[in-house]
Amino acid sequence: MRISELSSATGVTVPSIKYYLREGLLPQGELTSANQASYADSHVQRLKLIRALIDVGGLAVATAKDVLGAIDDTSLPLTCVFGIAQRAVSDTSLYEPVEGETDGTRQVRETIDRMGWHVSSDNPGIQGAARVIDTYTRVGHPELAQIWEGYAEAAELIARADLATVARNERLEAMAETVVVGTVLGDALVSSLRRMAQEHISNLQFPAPKE
Template sequence: MRVGELSRRTGVPVPTIKYYVREGLLPAGELSSPNQARYDGSHVRRLRLVRALVEVGGLSVAAVRDVLEAVGDPGRPVHEVLGAAHDRIAPRAVGPDDAAREAARRQAAELIARRGWRVEEGNPAVRSLADALAAFNRLGHERFSEAALDAYAGAVERIAAADMAYVARKAAREDLVESVVVGTVLGDAVLTSLRRLAQVDASARAHGRDRPAAGE
């Protein structure tokens, strides 16, 4: 297929496709003439993956490039690919390195030890958790006691188990690795949306609302 058909099949504008090729996110098509290239089903699949990571997952082009390089490395263990995806989607450090952050770091480390999670100390998600807890505390919202954190941890353990059960169904390495990355990036978007829907429902039940207001 030519680039116009590739655009129609994926919904990605031609200029964007050419940009992704220049940036190394999409392999170049096979030249059929000096000014024409042909694309195949592998380009459709890759383009849909890139679009999902950028538009739904919210990753930058640079982040997508790094993730795709990890996915395409046949010698890289799947666990390391997942780590590469986490590295690129974890928020950067925010706020001062003060007493609140130090206390939050201890709280995060204690949670990990308490749950028996096999997580390296330098994992970016550990830093992100500590940053979030510190921000809560600076604002005077000390909502995450040990019991509250354990309640959240128990819920996400079940979600992680469901994630791994889905990934385990993939036989080919390419499918397996892609499933890990997609599940990590897009799964966050699904989880956030479900949580917000559940909060709307919980609020309605708590305050006696029988039906949602317009726009909810």
């Protein structure tokens, strides 16, 4: 199909498609003349994926390019694809390295030990969690740091669901794509469910006064 048809099929404007082609997020089409190319169904699929990562997942274009590269590199072990996807969604100041050892980093390490997790020292979650815990203490709410118990169990349930879903794919290529999409969009899904569950539990425990 032509670029105009690719645009109609995906709802992505022609200038945006040209931008993704130029930046290397979308593979070039097959040249059919000096200034015309033909695009396949795989381009439709890739474009939808690009928009999902950017519009729903909130990734920057350069970050989306990195994770798409991880999907395309079929020699990468799946654990590495996870690592790349995790780093992509952790590209905010929250996950920047904390200076030295803090109460937060100590508490994170204790939790990792207690849960029996094997986690490499450069996992971005360590920095993110330590920063949140240190902030809880700094704003005078150390009781929030005790929230660990329930959260860590929940995180393990989430990760088990993540991996079970990845394993359902039979093709390795599709697995890598599931890892990326699930990691980038899964945070939003968990936060959304947390909002619903919070409303339910808070109504049970602190019912609003009847009018």
